[in-house]
Amino acid sequence: MIALLRVALTIICAALVLGAALFSHRTAWAGSCCGGSGGTTLVMPKYFQDLIDMSFDTELYNGFWNQNGKYTLDPPGSDLRQYRLNLGYAHRFAKLWQASVSVAYVWNSNQYSGLTGDTDGPGDTMLNVWYEALDDISAWRIRNLKDLTPSIVIGPSLLVPTGISPYDNVHSSFDVTGRGFYRLDGNVIVTKTLHPWSASLTLAYGTYLERSVNEEYGRYVEPYHKKLGNRGSACLSASYIFYPSSAGDTLTATASLTQIREADATINGARNPDSGFRKDSVGATLAYSSTDHDWSARFVWNHAIREDGWGENFPCTDIYTVGVSYGFR
Numbered sequence: 001m002i003a004l005l006r007v008a009l010t011i012i013c014a015a016l017v018l019g020a021a022l023f024s025h026r027t028a029w030a031g032s033c034c035g036g037s038g039g040t041t042l043v044m045p046k047y048f049q050d051l052i053d054m055s056f057d058t059e060l061y062n063g064f065w066n067q068n069g070k071y072t073l074d075p076p077g078s079d080l081r082q083y084r085l086n087l088g089y090a091h092r093f094a095k096l097w098q099a100s101v102s103v104a105y106v107w108n109s110n111q112y113s114g115l116t117g118d119t120d121g122p123g124d125t126m127l128n129v130w131y132e133a134l135d136d137i138s139a140w141r142i143r144n145l146k147d148l149t150p151s152i153v154i155g156p157s158l159l160v161p162t163g164i165s166p167y168d169n170v171h172s173s174f175d176v177t178g179r180g181f182y183r184l185d186g187n188v189i190v191t192k193t194l195h196p197w198s199a200s201l202t203l204a205y206g207t208y209l210e211r212s213v214n215e216e217y218g219r220y221v222e223p224y225h226k227k228l229g230n231r232g233s234a235c236l237s238a239s240y241i242f243y244p245s246s247a248g249d250t251l252t253a254t255a256s257l258t259q260i261r262e263a264d265a266t267i268n269g270a271r272n273p274d275s276g277f278r279k280d281s282v283g284a285t286l287a288y289s290s291t292d293h294d295w296s297a298r299f300v301w302n303h304a305i306r307e308d309g310w311g312e313n314f315p316c317t318d319i320y321t322v323g324v325s326y327g328f329r
Contacts, residue, residue, distance in 0.1 A: 048327035055323030065311035106177035117174030229263025
């Protein structure tokens, strides 16, 4: 019994180094080099029937990690940027069930090794269904084991390739706004609040659906079947909730650590070496919520460490996000 209690307390303590902002919305883990954005993933608090969300991302590129994890600067004079407008809507269709959809529009602005490009187009679409498996027993202090109960939200998500991919009629990677593949994910979000602290752990694992390819960057090629590698991601964050006034509005500060892993792709069933990638990044969020919590606004900074070992085969970027959401009861 004591051993089980220790395991339970270890899990709770791990969760308590996480963040509350994820329970209302998650910023997309961007991979612009690999196809832009799928919008945000929305998860509503239980007291909302509907929620709308709008955010704008600015992603600035600062070099890249090669296949061996070595950080390399971009050529002199390079200026790579991507901007994304994300729109999301969530609806509660049963007491413990909700669904959401997020879409994005993407602008690319690039200067690299003498090449320039300014293009725009739709990003990929994200569809989600969530089941609220366990309620968070929100407390100010721990009086019994029940006060340690976290919330657990689980559900599948589907990435729909509505963006412009390398397999469309494009000239270069500068034109790309989508991955070009469907991806089905399984997700779990664990959240715990012990005022004024709040914490969340988000885990996702997904697999892409295989597709046929007969065009690459506007050139027809001999048809083949391609499947991107399975993707796993984890976000760990910690939040502190400030109460600026006695009216009930809140200001939440969050620190986070995010990891993304994607395995090598396969072509006609054979592994395509060095096509997978890895990225680790840190982040900070400042979010304001109105007295009745209907309105909220946020500023998010996601930062990739410009050092060896923090990524592989992936660009090193800073992502700045401003967003606002409104919930309907």
